[in-house]
Amino acid sequence: MGFDHGVRLRDECRKSLGESVRARLEELTGQTLGWYAMEDRSDPGDCCKAVVFGERGLCTAVSRIDTEHRPVYTITGYLLDPTSFRSIEIDYRPTPDRDTAVPDGSEVLGVPGGRELISGLTATVLRVLGNSPPKAQELLQAPFLRGQQVQEQDCGWHYEDSEHHLRVFVVFRAGHRDVTVAVGRRVVPVGHTQRTAHWSLRCYRASVVRHIGR
Incomplete structure (x- = not known):
């Protein structure tokens, strides 16, 4: 298990998602049981991605470029039976x-x-x-x-x-x-x-x- 020095840690990466994205993840997943946010090296704009696991779901937020060539976040995942x-x-x-x-x-x-x-x-x-x-x-x-x-x-x-x-x-x-x-x-x-x-x-x-x- 290697380590990348100099990368942003999860708290800083989470803040970069924006309040609306964080709120939507929380709404979908419920009470958080585990989470992380990290730099997305596949994203050309150096945006971060996040995974949140809670009592109602497991969801991932990833940056994408919309039809007007603007970076937006899309959320995918699984809703779970509590x-x-x-x-x-x-x-x-x-x-x-x-x-x-x-x-x-x-x-x-x-x-x-x-x-x-x-x-x-x-x-x-x-x-x-x-x-x-x-x-x-x-x-x-x-x-x-x-x-x-x-x-x-x-x-x-x-x-x-x-x-x-x-x-x-x-x-x-x-x-x-x-x-x-x-x-x-x-x-x-x-x-x-x-x-x-x-x-x-x-x-x-x-x-x-x-x-x-x-």
Whole structure:
């Protein structure tokens, strides 16, 4: 997991979206459970994009050029069934000498008893997934292992701070029926490596009731 120095952090990027965009994201998603905003390197105007996950939805705001050649924000995403939410806390604290701890991103553990992975994921997505605790990997993948497709644009992640302390870590997967999200932080204590880092995460799963902006 690399770090880009000099880029704007999520608070600054969020402010650049504008009040109306932030308000619309909040309206669609409800009480926020996890979010990030970041520079969009694919945008020629250096605009930022944002992802917000809440009790009613998972939505993404991305800048586009309208018919009058002006930058505007479009919002896409998934509206969720509030009664379908399930979540679990993961407190992962391996000892410094645990050689079987989280891989360095070179592999993804898949599900217990097999090596099955979600189809359609890029190598970059797999590396980010491969750095998370085994239980988080399992929970993030579980709904998508039986034919539910995930496209590259339906996967996202963000982390920031330093390699020894990720104060912000958010990753999501979305399909036509389910959404999974992990939100939390990672610390590499003294005497540990990234392979034996300590994680504090909450993993969510919810059912999709409607797609918007697609």
